[in-house]
Amino acid sequence: MPLIEIKNASKGYGYNGNRSEVLKDINLSLEEGEFVVIVGYSGSGKSTLINLISGLVKPDSGEATIEGKKITEPGPDRGLVFQNYSLLPWLNVTENIALAVDEVFKDWTKEQRKEHVKKYIDMVKLTPAAHKLPKELSGGMRQRVSVARTLAMMPKVLLLDEPLSALDALTRATIQDEISEIWRENLTTVLWITNDPDEALLLADRVIPLLPTSPAATLGEPILVDLERPRDRKTLNHDPKFKKLRAQLINTLLDAKGKSKSKTSVKLSLPDILPEDLTTVNSLEFLNRRGPKRRSDNKREEVEVAV
Amino acid sequence: MQHLLHKYKLDALFLPLAAILVTCLFWYLVAGKSVITEKVDDFGDKIKVTKREGLSADLPTPVETWTASKLYITEPFAKRGELDQGILRFTWESLVLVAQGYAIALIIGTPIGFFLGLSKKFTMAFDPLIQVLRPVSPLAWLPLGMILFSGVKIVNGDGRTTFGASDAAALFTIAVCAMWPTVMNTAVGVRAVPVDYLNVAKVLKLSKWKTLWKVLVPATLPYMFTGFRLSLGIAWLVIVAVEMLTGRPGVGGFLWQQYNANSYAHIILCILTIGVIGYILDRLMSVIEGRFKTA
Ligand SMILES: Nc1ncnc2c1ncn2[C@@H]1O[C@H](COP(=O)(O)OP(=O)(O)OP(=O)(O)O)[C@@H](O)[C@H]1O
Numbered sequence: 001m002p003l004i005e006i007k008n009a010s011k012g013y014g015y016n017g018n019r020s021e022v023l024k025d026i027n028l029s030l031e032e033g034e035f036v037v038i039v040g041y042s043g044s045g046k047s048t049l050i051n052l053i054s055g056l057v058k059p060d061s062g063e064a065t066i067e068g069k070k071i072t073e074p075g076p077d078r079g080l081v082f083q084n085y086s087l088l089p090w091l092n093v094t095e096n097i098a099l100a101v102d103e104v105f106k107d108w109t110k111e112q113r114k115e116h117v118k119k120y121i122d123m124v125k126l127t128p129a130a131h132k133l134p135k136e137l138s139g140g141m142r143q144r145v146s147v148a149r150t151l152a153m154m155p156k157v158l159l160l161d162e163p164l165s166a167l168d169a170l171t172r173a174t175i176q177d178e179i180s181e182i183w184r185e186n187l188t189t190v191l192w193i194t195n196d197p198d199e200a201l202l203l204a205d206r207v208i209p210l211l212p213t214s215p216a217a218t219l220g221e222p223i224l225v226d227l228e229r230p231r232d233r234k235t236l237n238h239d240p241k242f243k244k245l246r247a248q249l250i251n252t253l254l255d256a257k258g259k260s261k262s263k264t265s266v267k268l269s270l271p272d273i274l275p276e277d278l279t280t281v282n283s284l285e286f287l288n289r290r291g292p293k294r295r296s297d298n299k300r301e302e303v304e305v306a307v
Numbered sequence: 308m309q310h311l312l313h314k315y316k317l318d319a320l321f322l323p324l325a326a327i328l329v330t331c332l333f334w335y336l337v338a339g340k341s342v343i344t345e346k347v348d349d350f351g352d353k354i355k356v357t358k359r360e361g362l363s364a365d366l367p368t369p370v371e372t373w374t375a376s377k378l379y380i381t382e383p384f385a386k387r388g389e390l391d392q393g394i395l396r397f398t399w400e401s402l403v404l405v406a407q408g409y410a411i412a413l414i415i416g417t418p419i420g421f422f423l424g425l426s427k428k429f430t431m432a433f434d435p436l437i438q439v440l441r442p443v444s445p446l447a448w449l450p451l452g453m454i455l456f457s458g459v460k461i462v463n464g465d466g467r468t469t470f471g472a473s474d475a476a477a478l479f480t481i482a483v484c485a486m487w488p489t490v491m492n493t494a495v496g497v498r499a500v501p502v503d504y505l506n507v508a509k510v511l512k513l514s515k516w517k518t519l520w521k522v523l524v525p526a527t528l529p530y531m532f533t534g535f536r537l538s539l540g541i542a543w544l545v546i547v548a549v550e551m552l553t554g555r556p557g558v559g560g561f562l563w564q565q566y567n568a569n570s571y572a573h574i575i576l577c578i579l580t581i582g583v584i585g586y587i588l589d590r591l592m593s594v595i596e597g598r599f600k601t602a
């Protein structure tokens with residue numbers, strides 16, 4: 001039995017009038033110990049897909065299972081690394097990780113938990129920064145904390161949502177190698193999401209393209225990556241097998257986009273939440289506002305893409 | 308000249324000073340002046356008659372105000388009698404009362420704010436009620452407090468009441484009036500907690516309690532402190548009215564008593580004291596608030 005399975009799942013957002021379908025007919029199975037990467041265009045529904053497994057999103061039809069049990073809510077057996085790190089800014093590195101550990105391993109002694117946290121901080125090479133706040137860390141360091149926090153929960157499957165897309169190319173390469181190293185040592189099951197085909201082929205056992213067909217995206221044929229490990233990015237670039245896989249993957253993605261000629265609804269995620277307008281703070285209007293306003297809610301563009 | 312002002316950032320000092328001076332001048336012009344005339348009375352003796360003249364004849368001039376108030380300012384902690392004390396001594400009494408009422412306001416207001424922020428149902432149920440109660444003046448709450456707490460009486464060893472109905476009513480009034488900014492701002496803050504943080508809590512499977520203390524409260528703190536600052540301002544605003552109505556000793560009570568005693572200069576002293584203390588409190592809270600903003 002596969003560890004994770006998604007069967008005929010589909011998902012859309014919104015109601016009647018402005019409903020948009022995001023995913024349809026998603027079928028996916030992950031074997032234990034496998035490293036699977038899903039590649040897709042920006043805004044094609046990758047986060048939605050991974051959150052079907054994390055439990056933050058419920059499918060409209062179909063289902064997602066872990067070890068045969070239906071996924072209905074988040075759980076410590078599925079560790080999610082967020083696209084934007086999502087560290088709590090008021091807790092330092094140690095506290096951020098301890099928050100997860102204390103909750104998941106309640107029956108351990110205090111010392112055991114402390115040791116455990118230390119071990120994972122060390123694993124991502126952040127011991128010197130253990131007492132720093134997130135704002136004092138670089139982007140790469142923050143992402144490592146985020147990975148350590150998730151790994152420390154010792155999940156059955158590690159879900160990473162574009163973990164490196166906010167980093168510069170050099171840092172990205174370093175952390176790719178680090179995480180790939182950690183995976184080979186621990187052999188957890190990994191589902192990694194990216195928009196970078198090279199990253200996908202460098203890391204994965206199996207790459208699955210998320211094709212932006214119209215109206216909703218669906219998964220394409222998986223591509224087996226039978227390149228030897230450890231993979232070295234320098235030699236890989238000249239490896240004919242790698243070049244062939246790369247061409248295949250990119251063509252699949254481009255073809256799908258060309259065929260669909262879809263209207264892509266791009267959500268521009270700029271730095272986000274708008275400051276509250278406090279001039280109306282003492283009025284009824286203010287209490288009745290709905291939630292925080294995000295800049296990205298205001299800017300939604302319809303772009304006609306012809307490839 | 309212009310150059311010098313810029314160099315030493317003196318405009319920041321001189322401009323306010325100039326404004327104060329202009330205000331004092333205006334005050335002087337409007338205020339009444341004592342005019343002394345000599346008169347021969349019915350017995351043929353020469354006597355001096357003092358008469359107040361001017362636009363607002365009873366208003367003391369700045370100088371008169373200072374002369375009359377000097378004692379209260381130079382001996383700010385003196386106690387010459389229950390209703391004759393140094394100005395800071397009165398202020399202290401007021402501050403103690405405000406602190407108590409304010410504490411009650413925060414203890415009650417913050418949880419209400421959290422409920423409003425967390426539950427749509429709770430908001431729907433209580434929002435109309437809150438909107439109706441919010442604009443009610445302290446002058447209206449105080450009598451209600453008197454009725455509510457008419458039975459309250461704590462007596463000390465020698466039979467003197469240390470905490471009576473009017474004390475309870477005073478606290479009640481301050482708390483009820485000062486609570487709203489805390490309620491509103493906390494509610495707004497809770498609603499503004501980024502979804503990402505809540506998702507973290509969900510994925511880490513934090514318990515409700517831990518989610519509250521480790522995620523919601525820290526994320527809401529900046530908003531809460533804005534509310535706390537505004538609440539303190541209102542609490543201080545309300546104290547004068549409360550003291551006037553209950554006759555408690557304090558800066559507001561002193562003001563009212565001096566009005567009744569026709570010591571108009573002391574009224575101005577009280578107003579200035581209330582203003583300055585209010586300003587200082589607001590500055591203090593801003594500093595604390597600013598500290599949490601950066602977190
Ligand atoms: N909670 C939501 N409510 C409404 N629409 C949503 C919601 N979440 C996502 N969407 C929409 O679904 C589509 C897919 O979003 P998703 O975040 O899954 O894409 P993505 O591939 O992860 O994008 P990115 O590369 O920017 O991370 C987008 O058009 C987005 O606007």
Ligand SMILES: [Mg+2]
Pocket residue numbers: 046047048083161162
């Ligand atoms: Mg995404």
